[in-house]
Amino acid sequence: MAPVIEITGLTKTYKSGLQALKPIDLTIGKGEIFALLGPNGAGKTTLISITCGIVTPTAGTVTADGHDIQKDYRAARSKIGLVPQELTTDAFETVLATVSFSRGLFGRAPNPAFIEQLLRDLSLWDKRNDKLRTLSGGMKRRVMIAKALSHEPDILFLDEPTAGVDVELRRDMWNLVRGLRDKGVTIILTTHYIEEAEEMADRVGVILKGELILVEQTATLMKKLGKKTLTLNLQEPLAAVPPELAEWSPTLKAEGNELEYVFDSNLEKTGVPSLLRRLSDLGIAFKDLHTSQSSLEDIFVSLVHKDRAGDRTGAAA
Numbered sequence: 001m002a003p004v005i006e007i008t009g010l011t012k013t014y015k016s017g018l019q020a021l022k023p024i025d026l027t028i029g030k031g032e033i034f035a036l037l038g039p040n041g042a043g044k045t046t047l048i049s050i051t052c053g054i055v056t057p058t059a060g061t062v063t064a065d066g067h068d069i070q071k072d073y074r075a076a077r078s079k080i081g082l083v084p085q086e087l088t089t090d091a092f093e094t095v096l097a098t099v100s101f102s103r104g105l106f107g108r109a110p111n112p113a114f115i116e117q118l119l120r121d122l123s124l125w126d127k128r129n130d131k132l133r134t135l136s137g138g139m140k141r142r143v144m145i146a147k148a149l150s151h152e153p154d155i156l157f158l159d160e161p162t163a164g165v166d167v168e169l170r171r172d173m174w175n176l177v178r179g180l181r182d183k184g185v186t187i188i189l190t191t192h193y194i195e196e197a198e199e200m201a202d203r204v205g206v207i208l209k210g211e212l213i214l215v216e217q218t219a220t221l222m223k224k225l226g227k228k229t230l231t232l233n234l235q236e237p238l239a240a241v242p243p244e245l246a247e248w249s250p251t252l253k254a255e256g257n258e259l260e261y262v263f264d265s266n267l268e269k270t271g272v273p274s275l276l277r278r279l280s281d282l283g284i285a286f287k288d289l290h291t292s293q294s295s296l297e298d299i300f301v302s303l304v305h306k307d308r309a310g311d312r313t314g315a316a317a
């Protein structure tokens with residue numbers, strides 16, 4: 001896949017002295033959907049803002065379709081559409097005027113047919129003559145997306161596109177993203193919602209405290225880090241986990257009717273057969289059993305927890 005975004009040795013230290021980004025190296029291929037996952041304050045917006053030329057990096061370079069975002073800002077920026085987290089709209093303009101104007105800002109010739117289709121795709125056509133200040137939050141967000149796409153960019157950044165939006169808009173947004181990908185647009189989205197990354201992204205990057213701690217194909221990540229949970233529906237409820245099972249550290253659920261054991265499915269010895277043998281030795285019978293794969297959500301939460309656990313001795317964040 002030809003690279004479309006190349007980030008090399010990128011760092012950012014704000015004037016306050018806060019290092020928001022540790023050296024970041026990342027290449028994103030043409031037509032990829034890349035999800036940047038991380039908790040609040042991890043540095044996602046900083047990374048996006050630098051890549052879009054809004055924030056100046058402390059060190060390092062970013063190129064968009066071969067254009068350096070600093071040295072060749074105009075050319076680089078014309079390739080990029082950005083849907084920012086915050087809704088910044090010109091309150092007294094109409095939907096149609098503001099979206100058409102955005103296109104012009106990037107030096108693109110007017111194309112009413114394109115703008116009409118864009119507004120239709122975003123269910124905004126009926127609102128085209130409404131002033132932005134009269135629109136609901138969800139509608140304003142749709143306008144932000146239309147503005148970002150108005151100049152037909154090859155690369156689209158979505159900064160927390162579905163934070164606080166309703167189910168309908170989220171579904172529309174995902175459909176739109178898929179449609180854009182099919183047209184060869186590269187999409188980089190930041191999110192707290194892991195299911196969004198899991199469902200949408202080809203690759204996922206996890207960022208924690210300014211550090212890109214991993215970048216993986218979504219499927220590989222799930223396989224590599226995915227833990228499985230074995231649930232046994234017991235014949236008779238247990239009041240407590242028998243000490244003979246301590247080495248598996250299982251937990252009791254459903255008022256003692258279920259025994260849960262979390263294991264690493266990639267290990268040669270998962271501990272499952274030995275656990276079942278031990279249960280049989282102890283005369284603990286079960287009616288049914290099933291296993292489930294951890295979601296990306298579980299993986300992410302465990303990564304964040306691990307990070308926080310290592311943090312306890314440090315200063316407050």
Ligand SMILES: Nc1ncnc2c1ncn2[C@@H]1O[C@H](COP(=O)(O)OP(=O)(O)OP(=O)(O)O)[C@@H](O)[C@H]1O
Nearest residue numbers: 014016018020038039040041042043044045046047
């Ligand atoms: N202009 C600024 N000046 C100083 N510090 C800043 C500035 N902008 C962001 N920061 C700090 O840099 C760190 C990274 O912030 P950033 O907004 O990039 O995180 P984020 O991952 O996007 O978080 P969120 O999910 O809350 O948007 C935070 O500690 C934030 O307080």
